[in-house]
Amino acid sequence: MMKKNTYKTIVVKERELPREELRKGMTIAKDIIASNNNILVKEGYVIKNEYAVKKVQQILERYNIETIQVKVEETGERNIEAAKLVQEIIKGDVEKSNNISQQKDSYSKVLEITNKKEAKLIDKLIPHCRKNITDKMLLLFNGADASEVQSIEQDIKNSMEIINTSVNVPQMLEKIKRMDDSLYFYNYSIALTSYMIGKWMHWDQKKREELFITAMLADIGILHLPEDKRYKDQWQEENINEYYQHAIYSQRLLTKCSFITKDMLNSILHHHEKYDGSGYPRNLRGKSIPLLSRVIYLADLYTFYTISKRYNALYAVNVIKEQHLNEVDIDLFFTLSKRIFDYFSGQTFQSNGSASMEGEIITFDHGTGNSIFDQTNINVYVRQKDKSIVAIPLNKFCEDYIEFT
Secondary structure, eight states: OOOTTEEEEEEEEEEEEEGGGOOTTOEEOSOEEOTTSOEEEOTTOBOOSHHHHHHHHHHHHHTTOOEEEEEEEEEEEEEHHHHHHHHHHHHHHHHHHHHHHHHHHOHHHHTTOOOHHHHHHHHHHHHHHHHHHHHHHHHHHTTOOHHHHTTHHHHHHHHTHHHHHOSOHHHHHHHHTTTOOOHHHHHHHHHHHHHHHHHHTTOOHHHHHHHHHHHHHTTGGGGGSOGGGOSGGGSOGGGHHHHHTHHHHHHHHHTTOTTSOHHHHHHHHTTBOOTTSOOBSSOOOGGGSOHHHHHHHHHHHHHIIIIISOOOHHHHHHHHHHHSGGGSOHHHHHHHHHHHHHHHTTOEEEEOSSSOEEEEEEEEOOOSOSSSOOOTTOEEEEEETTSOEEEEEHHHHHHSOEEEO
């Protein structure tokens, strides 16, 4: 019996147990890693039922792993008076944390949506879809039955609603990246960009939805990688093939989902193929690469530079042109770049480079053709603060740090 001045506590401690002693309610305390360095079960995975117990035990047995690090709950007693001061301190921190959370989740403020109905939809939609999709991707990764994750298809379709609220997707992504750099938002950005490319190519709604779902799930295999190695630029060139393995992991995981078609699975497997044949996993070249894969690869490049590298959209387009033009479908790239130019025409900006400038982008000239893409003569026409108009080569314009105001 507990004393009157104490209360019951539950303390979580780590234990190393034989695999036979794994029980429901335990949490994996450390990544379970195979001899080839693949992660078999992720740290933090909760053993929710007997099915999960047997599944993990089977994995351990298959890879001859005898013991496992787990977190278990232990009950104890704690002095009430001694805890009061701590509780008061924590209360202040929790309130502060909640304020930060509310501020972070206010996507509508960042997107400058003034319509109250639309703002309410955005603030509910993004966090809700983010949680649902992330949770179900983790369930799928951890071996859940297909029926448990089948509703992820509808969750992904629901997340497309933002396209109907914000017509200017590129500028929307420019704004959201300032507040959300999560792995989910990275994938979401690829999916939104892919969808818009499909729309600009005049694909029908069903095909665009397939493209969006494919792009959203193409990188689920990244969960196999260490948490500090989930972005391409975190890998050394000599080890980059280990990063690209996630495409194979993704395809294998998604074979159990009935809403993923064979074409979508094939596109997921090849979403890192490059037009010049230097991609992965089969070094496919040109039109032999599935069309959805070609779109997703281009959208992934664009997202890498805008989200991971924090480049503005124009700079990202310029870098793809300078460094990756032989890797992408030229027609898709021309469509993307032309639309980005259209979206950023009329934008006010300031540059903080060698020659500081404020002004408004009036228009761009679009090069010499749409089949053989040539940006060597592209100029950005800018109305400066003194109302004078100057033409700046795109390459030079992108050299400076540009902030859209």
